[in-house]
Amino acid sequence: MEKIELETVCIPVSVIRRLPRYLTEAQRLCQEGVEWVSSAILAKTLGLTSSTVRQDLSYIDFKGISKRGYSAIGLETALARTLGVDRDVVCLLVGAGNLGRALSMHEGFARQGFKIVGVFDNNPAIVGKKIGRFTVQGMDDIAPHVAAGTVDIGIISVPHDAAQDVADLLIKAGVRGLLNMTTAHLQVPETVSVVDVRILLSLRELAYRVRSR
Amino acid sequence: MEKIELETVCIPVSVIRRLPRYLTEAQRLCQEGVEWVSSAILAKTLGLTSSTVRQDLSYIDFKGISKRGYSAIGLETALARTLGVDRDVVCLLVGAGNLGRALSMHEGFARQGFKIVGVFDNNPAIVGKKIGRFTVQGMDDIAPHVAAGTVDIGIISVPHDAAQDVADLLIKAGVRGLLNMTTAHLQVPETVSVVDVRILLSLRELAYRVRSR
DNA sequence: TAAAAAATGTTAAAAATTTAACGTTAATAT
DNA sequence: ATATTAACGTTAAATTTTTAACATTTTTTA
Numbered sequence: 001m002e003k004i005e006l007e008t009v010c011i012p013v014s015v016i017r018r019l020p021r022y023l024t025e026a027q028r029l030c031q032e033g034v035e036w037v038s039s040a041i042l043a044k045t046l047g048l049t050s051s052t053v054r055q056d057l058s059y060i061d062f063k064g065i066s067k068r069g070y071s072a073i074g075l076e077t078a079l080a081r082t083l084g085v086d087r088d089v090v091c092l093l094v095g096a097g098n099l100g101r102a103l104s105m106h107e108g109f110a111r112q113g114f115k116i117v118g119v120f121d122n123n124p125a126i127v128g129k130k131i132g133r134f135t136v137q138g139m140d141d142i143a144p145h146v147a148a149g150t151v152d153i154g155i156i157s158v159p160h161d162a163a164q165d166v167a168d169l170l171i172k173a174g175v176r177g178l179l180n181m182t183t184a185h186l187q188v189p190e191t192v193s194v195v196d197v198r199i200l201l202s203l204r205e206l207a208y209r210v211r212s213r
Numbered sequence: 214m215e216k217i218e219l220e221t222v223c224i225p226v227s228v229i230r231r232l233p234r235y236l237t238e239a240q241r242l243c244q245e246g247v248e249w250v251s252s253a254i255l256a257k258t259l260g261l262t263s264s265t266v267r268q269d270l271s272y273i274d275f276k277g278i279s280k281r282g283y284s285a286i287g288l289e290t291a292l293a294r295t296l297g298v299d300r301d302v303v304c305l306l307v308g309a310g311n312l313g314r315a316l317s318m319h320e321g322f323a324r325q326g327f328k329i330v331g332v333f334d335n336n337p338a339i340v341g342k343k344i345g346r347f348t349v350q351g352m353d354d355i356a357p358h359v360a361a362g363t364v365d366i367g368i369i370s371v372p373h374d375a376a377q378d379v380a381d382l383l384i385k386a387g388v389r390g391l392l393n394m395t396t397a398h399l400q401v402p403e404t405v406s407v408v409d410v411r412i413l414l415s416l417r418e419l420a421y422r423v424r425s426r
Numbered sequence: 427t428a429a430a431a432a433a434t435g436t437t438a439a440a441a442a443t444t445t446a447a448c449g450t451t452a453a454t455a456t
Numbered sequence: 457a458t459a460t461t462a463a464c465g466t467t468a469a470a471t472t473t474t475t476a477a478c479a480t481t482t483t484t485t486a
Contacts, residue, residue: 014443020417024373024396038463047398050463051445058465066451066464082421089420102315103412114416152423153416160237177423179416183237185260193422195415199316202408203327203366203392204233207302208295209406210365210390227473251433263433264475271435279434279481 011059018056019083021046026076038069089114090150092175094166095158096121096129096136099181099199103155105132116155118145122162139169146173157181224272231269232296234259239289251282301326303363305388307379308371309334309342309349312394312412316368318345329368331358335375352382359386370394 011019025045029037039050039057046053057070062078064070080086093104093116103109104119119134120142121127127138145151154170156163156178163184170178171192178194180186183201186194224232238258242250252263252270259266270283275291277283293299306317306329316322317332332347333355334340340351358364367383369376369391376397383391384405391407393399396414399407 012442016421017418019421020414021396021398023417024414028373040463045398047400049445051447052443054464055444055466064464065453067453067462069463083417084421084424085417089416091416098315098318102311105311109413109416112413112417114413114420153419160241176426177419179412179419183234185234185258187260191426193419193426195419195422197410197412197415199392199410200322200325200327201233201237202410203302203304203322203325204236204296204298205230206366206390206392206406206408207327208229208232208297209408211297213389213404213406225472253433262475264477265473267433267435268474277434278483280432280483282433 009059015056015059018046018048018052019060019079022053022056023076023079023083023085026072026079029072030076034072036069037072037075039064041069085113087113089152091116091153091155091179092118092120092142092145092151092170093155093157094120094139094142094170095156095162095181096123096126096131097157097159100155100157101131103157103181104134114153117151118142122158139166142169143173146170146175149174151175153177153179155179155181156186160184222272228269228272231259231261231265232273232292235266235269236289236292236296236298239285239292242285243289247285249282250285250288252277254282298326301328302365304329304366304368304392305331305333305355305358305364305383306368306370307333307352307355307383308369308375308394309336309339309344310370310372313368313370314344316370316394317347327366330364331355335371352379355382356386359383359388362387364388366390366392368392368394369399373397 022042025042039053042053043050057064060078060082062074091114093100096119100119104116109116118137119131120137120139122139126136129136151174154175154177156166158166160183163180163182164186167178167186167188171188176192178186178188178192180194180196181198183198188194235255238255252266255266256263270277273291273295275287304327306313309332313332317329322329331350332344333350333352335352339349342349364387367388367390369379371379373396376393376395377399380391380399380401384401389405391399391401391405393407393409394411396411401407
C-alpha cells in the first residue's frame, strides 16, 4: 500500500512502524552495556518473530554478523541515522486541554528530541495563561510561527469536531506532519503525513477484546 | 493471525481496530440527525474504500438496505452492541505523571463509559496527593482493588523500565486488559489483551515520514 | 408494470505482511 | 586445518488484509 522512499530503497509501512521500537530497544541495550544482540532475542523482547526482525533490519543500512548477531551500538547508530534522530523535531501543540497540557509538560519528549515551541488554544479563557514554561497563544498566532519555516510537526489535541479545522489551519500555514490525538479522521493532501494516536478508540478496542473471551 | 471470537463468527483484527471508528462516526451522524449513510460516504469520512466498509460491516449483526445505505441509528446500535458500549468499563490507572494525570482528569473517557476508579503510583512523594477527584494510592493498594472483581482494564502510564513490573502486578491481581502507554513491549499470558498507545514511537514514525519526502 | 439506477452483500483477485526454509558466513572446537 | 554450529541474509511460501468485480435487492421512474 503506502510506501516511503529513502534513497533508492522503499521501506514498507509495516516496517517503518517498527523501526522506532528497534531503536528504543537498541538504546536500552547500549545503556545496559550489552554489546551484541541476536534477532531471536530482539524478537522475544519486542513480541515478534526472528524472521520479521531480520527482514525488517535488512531495510536499514547495517549488517549483522553471523554467529554473533547485531552490534547494539551499530544498530542504534544505523536506526538513529535512518530515523533522523540526530536533529531535533520542532513541534507545535494545538489544544491545551488535559491531554495537551500533559504533552507540553512531558520532559520525555523533549529529551528524545521533540521540542514543543508553542502551545495554542482557541479558548479565550485559556489564552495568555501559563502552562509549564509556555504561555498559551491564540489560534491566530499559529501561522506566523509556522511561516518561520522551522516547524516540522503539529500535534492536534482538540475536541473531535475542531480537529479538521485545526488540521486545515496547520497545513495552510505549512506544517507537513500531524500527530492526530483526536478520534477524528483527518483529510489531508498527499504531501502531508498523519499519524494517529487515538486513545479513546484504543480503549474501545481493548474493552471489546477483554469482553470477547 | 490473531483472531477474536464473537458468538460463532471470527472478526479479523484489522476489522476490530476499525469498528470503534465506525461507531464514533455513527454517533456523530445520529447527533447531526442524519438518517442514512452509504458505504461510499463512510469510506470518504474515514479514509477507507467503500469495499472495506461493506466488508467490515458484514461482520456485525446488521444489514444495510440496497439503494439507501445504512441506517445511522441502526448502525450505531449494532456497533454499540458488538463493542459492548452499553456497560461501563472499569479502569485502574497506574502512573501519575503528566500523562497519567491528564488521562485521569479527562472527562471525555468517563463520558464514553470508561470509568477510572483508582490512580496509583510508586512515588511516595505523590502517594496521598490529590489529582482531580482522586487520591493517589500506593502500588500495594492495587491488588485489593482488582480482587473485588469489577476492574476490566489497567492503564499503564509509567516510565519504560517500570512497565513490565506494573503489568505483572496487574495481571497477578487479575486484570485481563492492559492499555500500554509506554514504549515498552509487554510480555503477557495469552489470556490477557494488550493495546499499545505509544505516543513517543508515533512521533518518531511521523518525524521519519515528514523527513523522507 | 417493467426498466433503470443506486447501493448492498459476497466472491474472488490483488496486494501487503508475516513466517518459514535454507544457503551462507563467521566463530569455535577438535 | 577442518568440522561444527549459531546466526545472518534472502528467497519463497503462507497468511492476512485490501480492493475490485459483480450478482442481487430495493427504490424510483417512465
